[in-house]
Amino acid sequence: MSRFVFRYFSEVFRPRYEVGQFIRQCYVIGYLSLPLIGITGFIMGLVLTMQLRPSLMSYGVEAQLPVMVSLAIVREIGPVITALIFAGKISSGIGAELGSMKVTEQIDAMEVSGTNPFKYLVVTRVLATTLMLPVLTILSDAISMYGSYLGVNIKGHTSLQLYFIQVFQTLHFGDILPATIKTVFFGFAIGMIGCYKGYNSSKGTEGVGRSANAAVVVSSLLIFIIDLITVQVTDLLGLN
C-alpha cells in the first residue's frame, strides 16, 4: 500500500497530464454523486433538527436550535456522513471497475498501447475524489441547513433570513476550515483505497467482488481514523 501511495505522488506531478480523463472523473465522481449526497444531506438536517428540538425545549433553549444544528453539521456530521455515503458509492465503484479491468486484461491492454494505466486510471480518480469530496460536503452542509430550516418550521415559525442570520452569527472560520480540510484527506483516502483494491484485484470475478467490498470497509474505517486524528490536531492548534 505504501508503495502504491508513493507511486501516486511520484506520478501526479509528472507529465503527461490526463486532463480529459480527470475532468470526466470529476463529472462521474462529483456531479453524478450530487443527488445522493443532496438527499442524504437534506434528510440529515431535517431529522437532526426534529430529534434535537425536544431536548432543547426541555432546557428552554429552543431558540438555539439553528445554532446547534448548524455547528453539528458543519463541524462533524456533515463531513463524516457525506464521506461515508461517498465511500459507499465511489470507493466500491472504483474498486469494482478497476478490478474488472484488471482481471479482463484491460489494464494490460492500456499498457501495451503506450498508456501509463496508473496515471490514466489511478491518478485521475484519486485527484477527482480528493477535489470533489470537499465540494460535495460544502453543498451537503448547505442542503442540510435548508432541511434543518424546514424542520424548525414544522413546529414553529422562523424566516429563512432570520434562520441563516442566526447560523452565520455563530459559525466561525475555525468551524468551517478544519472541517473542510479533513474532507480533502477523506477524499484522498477513499480514492486511494478504491484504486488500490481494484488495481491489485486477482482471482477473477470473485476477486472483483472482494475488492469492491474491501474498498468500502477499509475506506469507511479510515474516515473515522482520519476524523479522530484531525480532531486531535485541530484541538492542539486551538481551532476547536
Add this chain to the structure above:
Amino acid sequence: MGQSQTAADKVITIEKLTKSFGTHQVLSGFDLELSRGESIVVLGRSGSGKSVLIKCLIGLHMPDSGSVNVLGNNMLALDQAELDKVRARVGFLFQGNALYDSMTVRENLEFPMRRHMSGVTPADADKRVRETLAHVGLEDTIDMMPAELSGGMQKRIALARTLILHPEIILYDEPTTGLDPITAREISSLMNHTKQTYNTSSIIISHDMKCVEQTADNVAVLVDGRCHALAPYQELARSSDNKVRQFFD
C-alpha cells in the same frame, strides 16, 4: 521458409529466456527467432508458459534472465518512453480481447491513436478507424459498445484495435480460444489476410491445431520451458518424438 536469413531480417530474437513465479519455473532457457514476414505458432500445453512468453516480449512481464530483442531494441534495457515507442510497432491481441468496456468501438480504436499519433486530425482518425473496421468486416459496429457484440465480433474489433497503428509485429494470445469452429476458422483466415495486407510478422500462441495448421509458417513446441522443436507444421506432424506427437494425436 527455406532461405537463409540475415540478422537484419530478424524482428524478434529471444535467447535463454527464463521466468519463474515464486518457486515455479515457467520458462527455463527459451530460444526463438522470428523473421520479417514470418508467422510462428508457439504450441504448448495449458500452463506451460506460452502467454508468459509473449508478455515478456512486450514488457508486461520482466524475465529473470536471458535477452529479448524486438525490432533491434533490447527490451530489458529500455526506459518507459523507449518501451512505449517499441510497443507502438508491436500489436498484442489478448486472449479475452481486453476491449475497454466503457468505450464504444470507435473510442477503443482511437485510444492507441491518441497516444501515438498526436498530430492526427479528427477526420483522418475517423477515416483510419473506418478503414481498419472495414478490414475486419465490421464497419457497422463503429458506435456500438463491446458488450453488444458477439465473441467473434469482439475478437475482430480487438484485432482492429491492434492494427490501428499499423504494427510490424502482432502477438496473438490464443486468438481462437472460446470460439465455435466456424468463427475460429474465420479468425484464422482474417489473421492470414492481415499478414498479407499489413505485411506483419507474428507470434501466435495457440493449442487449436486447426488454427496452427492454417496460420503457421513454423511451429515452435514449448515443453518444460524450452523450445523443444521448431519446424513447419507438416514436418512436425510426421515427427515420431512423443513430446511433439502428443499435440497431433
